[in-house]
Amino acid sequence: MKYLFGLIICLFVYSGSHAQKGDFQTAEKFMKNKVKHLEGTLSIKPYFFKNTDKFWYAFQTPTGEEYFYADPKAKIHRKLLDKKIFCEGLSTLTGTKIIESEFSTKFFYDDINDSILYFQYKGTEFEFNIHTQNLQKQEKKHSQRSVPKSNIFGSYSPDSTYVVYAENYNMYITNTKKATTTQLTNDGEKYYSYTGGEIFMGMRADDNPYRTPPLIHWSSDSKYFFQLKEDVRKVTYIPTINMLGDPTKTKDIKTSLAGAPDVIQFELWIFNTDSLTARQVNISKWKDQSVKLINSTGKESQWEDQIFFWRKKRTNDEMEVCKVDLCTGEVKILISEKSSPYLADELFHIEIINDAKEIIFWSERSGRGHYYHYDTDGNLLNTITSGNWTAGKIIETDEKKRVIYFQAYGQVAGESPYYARLNKASIDGKGKVKILTPEEATHNVRLTPSKSFIIDSYSRADLEPRHVVRNIEGKEILELAKPDLSALYATGWQMPEPIVVKAADDSTLLYGYMWKPFNFDPAKKYPVISYVYPGPQTELLSLEFSISARYNTALAQVGFIVVNFGHRGGSPLRNKAYHAFGYGNLRDYPLADDKYGLEQLAEKYPFIDLSRVGIFGHSGGGMMAATALLTYPDFYKAAVAASGNYDNTIYNKPFVETYQGIQEIQKDIKKRKKDPETGKDTIIIERETKFELKVATTSELAGNLKGHLMLVTGDMDENVHPAHTIRLANALIKAGKNFDFVILPGTRHAYSGIPEDFFEKKLWFHFAKHLLNDYGPERVVDINRF
Numbered sequence: 001m002k003y004l005f006g007l008i009i010c011l012f013v014y015s016g017s018h019a020q021k022g023d024f025q026t027a028e029k030f031m032k033n034k035v036k037h038l039e040g041t042l043s044i045k046p047y048f049f050k051n052t053d054k055f056w057y058a059f060q061t062p063t064g065e066e067y068f069y070a071d072p073k074a075k076i077h078r079k080l081l082d083k084k085i086f087c088e089g090l091s092t093l094t095g096t097k098i099i100e101s102e103f104s105t106k107f108f109y110d111d112i113n114d115s116i117l118y119f120q121y122k123g124t125e126f127e128f129n130i131h132t133q134n135l136q137k138q139e140k141k142h143s144q145r146s147v148p149k150s151n152i153f154g155s156y157s158p159d160s161t162y163v164v165y166a167e168n169y170n171m172y173i174t175n176t177k178k179a180t181t182t183q184l185t186n187d188g189e190k191y192y193s194y195t196g197g198e199i200f201m202g203m204r205a206d207d208n209p210y211r212t213p214p215l216i217h218w219s220s221d222s223k224y225f226f227q228l229k230e231d232v233r234k235v236t237y238i239p240t241i242n243m244l245g246d247p248t249k250t251k252d253i254k255t256s257l258a259g260a261p262d263v264i265q266f267e268l269w270i271f272n273t274d275s276l277t278a279r280q281v282n283i284s285k286w287k288d289q290s291v292k293l294i295n296s297t298g299k300e301s302q303w304e305d306q307i308f309f310w311r312k313k314r315t316n317d318e319m320e321v322c323k324v325d326l327c328t329g330e331v332k333i334l335i336s337e338k339s340s341p342y343l344a345d346e347l348f349h350i351e352i353i354n355d356a357k358e359i360i361f362w363s364e365r366s367g368r369g370h371y372y373h374y375d376t377d378g379n380l381l382n383t384i385t386s387g388n389w390t391a392g393k394i395i396e397t398d399e400k401k402r403v404i405y406f407q408a409y410g411q412v413a414g415e416s417p418y419y420a421r422l423n424k425a426s427i428d429g430k431g432k433v434k435i436l437t438p439e440e441a442t443h444n445v446r447l448t449p450s451k452s453f454i455i456d457s458y459s460r461a462d463l464e465p466r467h468v469v470r471n472i473e474g475k476e477i478l479e480l481a482k483p484d485l486s487a488l489y490a491t492g493w494q495m496p497e498p499i500v501v502k503a504a505d506d507s508t509l510l511y512g513y514m515w516k517p518f519n520f521d522p523a524k525k526y527p528v529i530s531y532v533y534p535g536p537q538t539e540l541l542s543l544e545f546s547i548s549a550r551y552n553t554a555l556a557q558v559g560f561i562v563v564n565f566g567h568r569g570g571s572p573l574r575n576k577a578y579h580a581f582g583y584g585n586l587r588d589y590p591l592a593d594d595k596y597g598l599e600q601l602a603e604k605y606p607f608i609d610l611s612r613v614g615i616f617g618h619s620g621g622g623m624m625a626a627t628a629l630l631t632y633p634d635f636y637k638a639a640v641a642a643s644g645n646y647d648n649t650i651y652n653k654p655f656v657e658t659y660q661g662i663q664e665i666q667k668d669i670k671k672r673k674k675d676p677e678t679g680k681d682t683i684i685i686e687r688e689t690k691f692e693l694k695v696a697t698t699s700e701l702a703g704n705l706k707g708h709l710m711l712v713t714g715d716m717d718e719n720v721h722p723a724h725t726i727r728l729a730n731a732l733i734k735a736g737k738n739f740d741f742v743i744l745p746g747t748r749h750a751y752s753g754i755p756e757d758f759f760e761k762k763l764w765f766h767f768a769k770h771l772l773n774d775y776g777p778e779r780v781v782d783i784n785r786f
Contacts, residue, residue: 020559021776022768023517024761027557029491031760032548038062038491039547040483043444043457044467046070047107049114053448055455056080056107056117056130059481064101068481069130072453072469077478080130089135094121155213157222162273164225166214169193171227173276182276191233191254194269216271217293220304224326226270228293228309234262240716244746253718258648258656259693266291268309270326281329283322287689288314290654294321294350308334308352308376314691316342316658321350321359323376334378339364339576341583342658346537346572347392352376353399353427360384360404360427362391364576371404373427382429387411390573392420396447402427405436405447409573415440416498416511417574418543418566422454422474436474442543453477459545461513462495492518493547501597503568508578510597512565513542515549515556520607527612527771528561530598532628533621534590535570536579536659540621551616551760558764559772561608563601567593586648586660587696591628595635612771616640616763619720619749622712623698626728629709630701638770640763642712643749645720646698646728652719656695663692699731708770710740712759714747740766758783 028034037060046055054071067080087098107117107128117128118138125138154165154174163174169188174181188194196215216227232254239250256263266289268281283291294308305326312319321335337343347369351360358381359374370391371384384404385391392407405424410417422445425433437443441458448455452472459465467480496513503510517526531552533540542549542564549564556562567590569582582589594615602610613636617625622644629639648656669688672681709732713725722743732739742762744755751759761784765777777783 020772020774022558022764022772022774023519024558024764024768024777026518027554027764030493030548030554030557031757032550032554033757035488035491035493035547038485038488039545040465040485041457041467041481042459042465042544042546044446044455044480046446046448046455048449049109051449052114053450053453054114055448057480058104058106061484062487065104066481067107070469070478070480072448072478075478077469077480081128081133085133086128086135090121090126093126093135093137094124096122153211153213155216155218155225157218157225157273158220159222161222164214164216164271165211166193166195167211168209169195171214171271171278173271173273184271184276184278189233191235192229192231194227194229196227196229217295217307219326223273224270225273226268226307226326228291229267229269231265231267232256235264236260236262238718238721240718240721242716242746251716251718256653258651258653258660258695259662259691260653261690263288263314263653264290268324270324270329279329281324281331283309283311283324283331285311285320286313286318288691290314294352304356306356306376308356310350312343313664314657315662315664319343321361321378332378334359334376335361335374337363337365341580341661344369344572344576344579345654345658347390349394351394351397353397358427360394360397367576369572369576371406371425373429384427384429385423385425385433387433390417390575391423392573395422395445396451397427398451401451407443408433408435411435412440418511418539418541418571419443419460422456424472434474436470436472438474447472455480461542461545461549462498463545465545488547493553494518496542496549496552499563499565499601501565501600504592504596505568508568510566510568510593511541512563513549513552514601515552515562517557517559522607524607525609526559526561526607527614527767528563528598528601528608528610529555529614529616529767529771530594531555531562531564531621532567532590532594532615532617532624533570533619534567534582534624535620536582537572537655539566539570539573540564541566551763554760555764555767558768560614560767561605563598565597567597583659584661585696586656587623587627587698588631590624591631594624594628595632612637614638614640614767614771616642616767617644618642618751620645622646622720626709626711627698627701629707630698630704633704633706636707638708638767640710640712640766642751642759643714643717643720644698644724644728646724648695649693649697650721650723650727657693660693660695663694665690665692697727699728702728702731702737703735705732705735705737705739708739708766709737710742710762710766712742712744712762714744714749714751714755716746717749719749 041060044057046057048055056069059066069080070077083100087100091098105119107119109117115131127138128135154163156163165172171184171194216225218225235254235256237252238255239252241250268283271278289311291311306323308323310321318338320333322331322333324331349362361372368390370386373381373384389410394404394406396405403424407420408423419442421435422437422443423433423435437456441460443456443458446455454470457467465483468476469478470476496515499512499514501510552562569589572579602608615625615628615636622641623646625639626641629636645651667688668685671684673684675682711725713722715722729741747755768774
């Protein structure tokens with residue numbers, strides 16, 4: 001009996017330590033849609049007065065939208081208007097009670113008077129003098145858009161002589177002076193159209209047969225226009241069905257699948273407005289190559305007698321920058337670039353400057369992303385940036401001063417390498433690169449029109465947002481509106497804590513953050529949940545101030561420690577070796593780092609209970625979460641995997657073929673050919689190129705399931721098709737495994753609104769059941785009743 005009594009006590013102690021109530025009420029308070037209004041404006045969007053650096057901007061506060069005016073040169077910053085007086089005046093003019101906290105608008109102005117702003121309210125236009133604060137109705141309406149050159153619909157030449165449009169998949173041109181229209185092509189058809197389409201992640205929607213402005217570019221003298229035409233006729237359809245609408249109709253999207261024999265093909269066409277002729281330029285180099293036209297800094301002045309494009313091999317490890325003579329169609333190779341195992345796309349940038357005499361080119365040839373300076377004959381003139389850090393996106397190019405302004409990462413030793421700072425560097429490689437925004441934070445910046453000032457909004461997950469104006473040398477000269485976070489702190493909200501762990505190589509540092517319950521008790525033991533997204537094109541780390549931090553803040557309040565840190569192979573912001581780590585191992589590469597990182601955190605923080613580990617993510621994070629649970633079934637106890645690409649054999653070509661790798665296989669094929677003179681058969685040898693893809697799927701691991709898995713997908717996902725989730729579910733069923741499966745009707749890849757709220761609560765309940773042993777939510781019907 002005494003042994004039985006002891007067993008009962010032990011069971012009581014065990015169940016008591018693992019049976020905790022989830023705090024869903026507090027979690028709900030910190031859902032994204034509940035706290036967004038307390039966050040304020042994270043990045044200033046300036047609206048400049050014409051030909052000046054003066055600007056106004058809107059700023060979100062807990063009591064509504066406020067408006068401010070700034071003049072950097074005069075160092076003036078003030079409210080644009082007294083909102084209380086403004087709304088009272090507007091109420092009088094409209095005869096309607098205007099509630100101050102609910103009013104918001106977008107002002108606009110004309111080209112004449114930079115003291116007057118206009119806005120529309122319920123169909124009536126008003127004008128407001130920013131200096132006298134006078135508000136009145138405007139009888140003559142102003143347009144926020146530029147006035148069209150005529151009433152002809154299409155793309156106008158620079159001299160307005162010609163209008164080009166596409167209809168029934170073909171190209172037409174109208175001479176506005178002669179009032180004549182000519183059909184330039186007659187071979188256009190659906191999915192081989194002169195309309196022009198937009199490719200996203202290898203996908204394209206249906207062509208439009210109706211009259212529309214085509215996607216073309218003009219030469220500055222109006223003699224030529226040109227187009228990169230896409231042939232997607234043989235590309236497969238990926239259908240989705242909207243079950244909330246007509247279930248007999250499908251939405252079909254052309255998608256180049258990884259490893260598919262038929263993918264998007266590109267053609268370059270040049271049209272002559274004098275001869276009214278079209279000519280195809282031979283841009284072929286590699287089978288199934290990808291091609292893109294190169295634009296300069298938004299201007300078309302360079303397109304007078306030559307155009308530029310780049311082409312890349314399907315194996316994604318070799319590319320060429322080329323120029324085309326518009327008169328002759330001759331193609332000249334300027335830059336040849338090879339990179340093993342692949343050419344990185346995320347930060348890649350190429351820019352044509354100085355009236356098409358020079359090229360700025362981004363490359364990882366040194367092992368870090370940096371900029372190089374070429375002439376347009378392909379000669380390397382100098383290195384623009386260099387060092388043990390990464391040069392990122394160019395914000396502005398100042399051709400007069402011969403400098404570029406760009407983001408950079410990892411410049412300060414000992415800091416997280418993910419924060420974007422603004423830098424400037426000489427195009428000609430003269431002098432040192434200068435950091436203009438020194439704070440360790442993510443800086444969202446914009447230069448004023450004269451390029452004399454920098455508008456800088458910066459923050460970190462553990463640093464409140466600041467908005468300032470700097471001079472062009474980086475000196476802070478003006479502070480803009482400051483967020484009022486007093487109402488936020490009054491809720492008990494706390495910032496996350498930065499964390500650093502080592503990767504499984506016991507050397508590479510991985511950076512991230514930790515969220516705790518706001519009623520955290522260091523004497524308690526808490527389950528730990530890892531929020532993951534493995535990249536490789538980006539890491540979804542918390543790099544800016546955010547109250548909700550996606551789902552992490554609210555999830556922690558249920559009663560968990562939530563962590564989010566990087567993994568080798570997850571980001572191009574660090575260096576080539578880091579983000580190419582997972583090449584050839586797309587399914588598994590981040591898993592060991594996540595497990596080892598959690599083990600280190602548990603060793604450092606005694607309040608983390610490593611016997612209760614969860615993992616969740618969306619898209620690539622969903623794939624990682626499910627795969628981690630199946631790879632380390634004795635370590636991870638529960639996972640929520642949302643819209644994951646579990647089967648990359650049916651995912652898009654650009655992502656999978658770049659980061660997994662595709663093999664080019666060339667064979668010599670013997671063929672019989674009849675000699676036209678002798679009539680005899682001869683044997684000829686032709687070189688045939690094919691591509692082969694091998695990639696592991698999560699379904700192959702289904703038999704390993706021990707823990708508790710929830711799969712979630714939207715049934716209208718146009719990015720990661722629901723078939724990914726259904727195939728994994730089928731494998732789990734065949735393996736005799738128990739799991740949860742949630743479908744969000746009518747939902748695409750990005751969750752939002754009511755479906756997102758539903759998903760977030762299911763996330764809480766799943767981890768509460770399996771990590772806290774709280775089955776309370778299972779016993780209620782109303783998901784909002786805790």
